[in-house]
Amino acid sequence: MKVSSPKIPLTPEEKLNLKKCKIKLHEIADMDIMNLSQCLQSSFERANYLRGLAQFQTVPSIGPKVAKRLVDLGYYSLQEVKTEEGADLINRLEERIGYWEDPCLEDSFRCIVHHANHPESNKSWFDFTPDRKSYREQYGYPTTRPTIAWYEKKKNTNN
Known part of the structure; x- marks a missing residue:
């Protein structure tokens, strides 16, 4: 089964940081907030927001x-x-x-x-x-x- 990637509003810098950390978009939903924050080089709040968007999109049809x-x-x-x-x-x-x-x-x-x-x-x-x-x-x-x-x-x- 193909895993679909969530649509999340990443900045170009955040996209680059994810690539450096070797993290794929579909992995964000299950990540620890602290690890995501460190990888993105963003605030805890920003990482929590992005993970929330990703996690809810794991639900079929959402x-x-x-x-x-x-x-x-x-x-x-x-x-x-x-x-x-x-x-x-x-x-x-x-x-x-x-x-x-x-x-x-x-x-x-x-x-x-x-x-x-x-x-x-x-x-x-x-x-x-x-x-x-x-x-x-x-x-x-x-x-x-x-x-x-x-x-x-x-x-x-x-x-």
């Missing part, structure tokens, strides 16, 4: 944009999301950014939490759509949910 949304919430590893709920993650994100996201992002968050607890799983984000729909039908959304949708936000920023 790409760099979804990984970044989770890191933006302050999660940097699959271990950290093990006890979370996809619905809670999306609720917190939407409150933080001020608009509601595409419902598929909640499916993706549910997928990541699932994989944190079942690393051998091959499920993709779309396998969690029925769970989300059922949950939202039963519990709805928080009363504090923003009223602006992601597509309205994009339309307003393009004007």
Whole structure:
């Protein structure tokens, strides 16, 4: 099976440093933060950020944009999301950014939490759509949910 490389925003210097350390992009997800920091010649925080992006992209069907949304919430590893709920993650994100996201992002968050607890799983984000729909039908959304949708936000920023 081909191992895919994560898409992470490395500087040219960081790319060169990884090459000097003989580290491939797909290895970053499993690296010790201190070792990664030393190899990149970067701060611990920067190494943690990059490893988080890489680690979330190890989950089937999860790409760099979804990984970044989770890191933006302050999660940097699959271990950290093990006890979370996809619905809670999306609720917190939407409150933080001020608009509601595409419902598929909640499916993706549910997928990541699932994989944190079942690393051998091959499920993709779309396998969690029925769970989300059922949950939202039963519990709805928080009363504090923003009223602006992601597509309205994009339309307003393009004007």
